[in-house]
Amino acid sequence: MAAGSESFLSSLLAVLNTDNALAMGQAFVQLDLEAVRAARPDVIIELTMDEAAPEDLWQPLSTLPSPPRIVHLTSDVLLRPGPRLLEGLALLAQALRPKP
Numbered sequence: 001m002a003a004g005s006e007s008f009l010s011s012l013l014a015v016l017n018t019d020n021a022l023a024m025g026q027a028f029v030q031l032d033l034e035a036v037r038a039a040r041p042d043v044i045i046e047l048t049m050d051e052a053a054p055e056d057l058w059q060p061l062s063t064l065p066s067p068p069r070i071v072h073l074t075s076d077v078l079l080r081p082g083p084r085l086l087e088g089l090a091l092l093a094q095a096l097r098p099k100p
Helices: 008-015 033-039 059-063 085-096
Strands: 043-048 069-074
């Protein structure tokens, strides 16, 4: 699942002056790896409430000329809007910072 342009997660990306490469006019969109490959994102934020997806899930994207950086965030503050959303926004901003 990906956060579409109608999701609050996409709104958070806009606050951070970041484009949602997979914004598709819905709140959430189910995608396959080919759609992700076609979007050519710089960063993929894998957001869960517990463990990350298997590492080999993103392996097919490593063949792209500029493979995306995969960042796993385990955070309920970004999955449920509420009073701790600013904490989640800070986590998201940190995840999007380029690695030195």
